[in-house]
Amino acid sequence: MITTENSDALAQRLADSGLRSTPQRGLVYEALLKTRDHPTADELYVRVKSDLPTISLATVYNCLETLVHCHLVRAVNFERGPTRYCPNLQPHAHFHDDDTGETHDIDLPASLLHQVNAVLPGGYHSSSIEIIFRGKSPHRRASATKA
């Protein structure tokens, strides 16, 4: 599963960001490519440890951060930090402003939800759909307000 292609891609992407190619980074990436599941840092740590017993959990975290930064890997965890709550029960998406950290509600027409739901292959039944945007929102004032 680890191919010269993948190794090269990794080395190339790292170089693009001015970063070094290291065994640890290679192994973490390799371990990730080897499976179709969505492992946690801890699970990867266990898997990589058999090849490189001296690797530390912190390094696995570091490598993952690097891989995400190089756009070779996607972090499938949506919000870092504490859970937030809202009393808005209408179907809506959330927009996270990268600059201010604010979360805004975005109304979602029912028709769009149907269309999104329609991409599910047969046999899948969703009880909820969560849509999160991330980016820049229009500022009302010069200074940022909270959350």
Next chain:
Amino acid sequence: MITTENSDALAQRLADSGLRSTPQRGLVYEALLKTRDHPTADELYVRVKSDLPTISLATVYNCLETLVHCHLVRAVNFERGPTRYCPNLQPHAHFHDDDTGETHDIDLPASLLHQVNAVLPGGYHSSSIEIIFRGKSPHRRASATKA
């Protein structure tokens, strides 16, 4: 902002679930309705404390869990638990199987992403879109596999 309507709705929903209406639950709900932001449990704790100084953080968590359970409040935090990583760079959504805990990739046509993006009001610019489904997926085998 706290109206008889809201109080009644709360009492009603609680009753529907066989739960009691308590000052703590009322205050947490009220505090949540009072603002359009998306407060954390900790922020709500601070706000509610001025009305009921003896309330504890654990109670705020409990009340929020109750409100979510009664469908009066939505928890805007997507994944509890550790971050997961995937090397699939194609645009795709994630489907969380409620039964097995597995995460499956769902392909997303570019056209759908454009449509989703189109719901953003003017001035919003998203750099990423995350779509998470939750529900039941078709089982291949009788027993569940991991993650």
Next chain:
DNA sequence: CTTGATGTTTAGAATGATTCTAATTCTGTA
């Protein structure tokens, strides 16, 4: 109106993922 049974709240301890720190090791280049 007493007595349970059960539901709630509370403070503080425990958990668990992640990040930080400071020391060590490595690598590429002068």
Next chain:
DNA sequence: TACAGAATTAGAATCATTCTAAACATCAAG
């Protein structure tokens, strides 16, 4: 070879959340 910056490491620290056990409140039955 030797230095500077990058990377790794182990372990401590952080922080949101959950757990625990005890105290409290409330309702229904006698």
